[in-house]
Amino acid sequence: MSEVVLSGVSKAFRKTVAVNDVSLTVPDGAFVVLLGPTGAGKTTTLRLISGLDAPDSGDILIGGRSVLGETPAQRNVAMVFQQYSLYPHMSVRENLAFPLRSPILKTPEAEITRKVGEIAEVLHIAHKLDNKATALSGGEMQRVSIGRALVRDPDIFLMDEPLSSLDAKLRADLRVELKRIQADLGATLLYVTHDQIEAMTMATHVGVLDEGRLVQFGPPREIYENPVSLYVAGRLGLPRINALPADLFPGAPGGAKTIGLRPEHLVQGDGRESRVVRVEHLGDQTRLHLTLDGHDIVTLTDVHSRLAPGDTVAIAPKNPLYFDASGTRIA
């Protein structure tokens, strides 16, 4: 396992700038999650590190050495692709063994059998080892694809939304499993997702990308509590942060255009009267949809709340976030 450093890396496809001057350090043994919507440059960043694409400028270091001149094979990275990328003409066993059979590694056959069996056990695909790769369900294919990365001992694991095609239960299971494997192996992992639960639960560091730029990088807690902009604030938190005009409540600092209110930033029973539009009982939480001066607000309330549509609730901000006209955080 190694530290991976990107410094001033840019990559454009024709006129579209996919990655724009990104500098980022993935510490040895860290689980770094890149967050961002479609087109933010997440996948391109992974492809640049893996060597499938070459950056236009900047440098990439793996374990302290620049890898710009190296092929993907020389870089020793493992990657899980979003679209499975299994070898369709091979069985699950052959797919998992394929990276180990690389002449660079010279793995003995007994070792291959042991490792493949081990990984198959962890990913619950041991009973499918002799199936053809194309005779699997989507979830199984993705697990094989993850397994093909895990059998190796690379400098870094690159994962491109590996859980996005799985059903909710499997996703939750594998999330825990991946985190455990990463901790056990002490693996360095760079993980791309747009799922904030994955980011919050697995990451040691989160990087938020916006149109190719890395806008904030830090521990998930810090990104959540201390976002640098409205854009970053909107990437984490469920229900999503409420962005409202700053003058809706008194006490806004000068230059503030928008006030950002997460559920924990709203005190109920005091302040301005708002009307309840809808109450959603989700079991472990109850969501409250409010309207105040024509603005929609979503927050949480007591699980056993007896509020009903049409009721009024007084709300006041508590330590909210303020943003200026450009969306930059000012308080």
Add this chain to the structure above:
Amino acid sequence: MANLAESAARATPPSVARRVRGLSDRAIAWIFVAPTIFLLLAVNIFPLIWTIRLSFTNFRANRNREVEWVGLRNYERILTDSDIWLTMQATAHFLIWTIVFQVLIGFTLAWLINKNFRGNDFLTTMIVLPMMLSPAVVGNFWTFLYQPQIGLFNYIVSFFTGVDPSSFEMIGSVNLAPWAIVIVDTWMWTPFVMLICLAGLRSIPEYIYEAAEIDRASKWRQFWTITIPMVLPFLMLAVLFRGIENFKMFDLVVLLTGGGPGSTTELTSINLKREAFEKWRTGYASAYAIILFVTVFGLASIYVKALNKVKER
């Protein structure tokens, strides 16, 4: 549903409706299928059965005489005739070498064309041209190309090897004629194999190679563990088509060599045609045709089984 059926019933002309009424669905289905089945029986099955029957007789289509039942004698004579084994040998030579060359050259061309470069669409069209030509045209102009004094083929060979162009005859020589027909068929049909291989190559998604690249497979290993196995079903299909076609090869070779010199390029289909329509030994030729049919059918069946196994892998 009921409404639909009712309105459909109403749309049927009364005269037809009257006649159809009372017939079961099954009977109506048979009415639709019957013409096709009748046609199939008339032009495929009946001639086949008739040929089998004729193959046990000494019938001659150009004579009006009593037909005798000869049992298996035709088959016996064919299988022990050394001349027929020679034509079989000529056919095997033609079949094997055309397939070897067409597969090797066709796959290589497909592999090269599949790389992205400017003008590869134009090049593909140019390469595919020979297979669009009529065998009659190809046969005639290759006869010119092979002409020892003025032919381009001999000239080019002499250009590269220094051999005197008029010192050898591709078509007239016993040693070279079997190769002359192999060359022409390869020239004409390699594009076909190339097209099928190209379809196979294009069906391999780019991301599989990217995954292999990440899995530290060299280009060489990618070629043998990904490209070849994934193109193999396509390639085998091309071989099947070419194999069956060339087993029946007639027109091109007749135009080029006419089976000569002597009978060095007399393939089975040419030989069969001579027996049936020049010597008029109809019964004998029928037995000959049945033997050829069983051979092709048997070989093709075994081959298709193997092909399916490869596809399943």
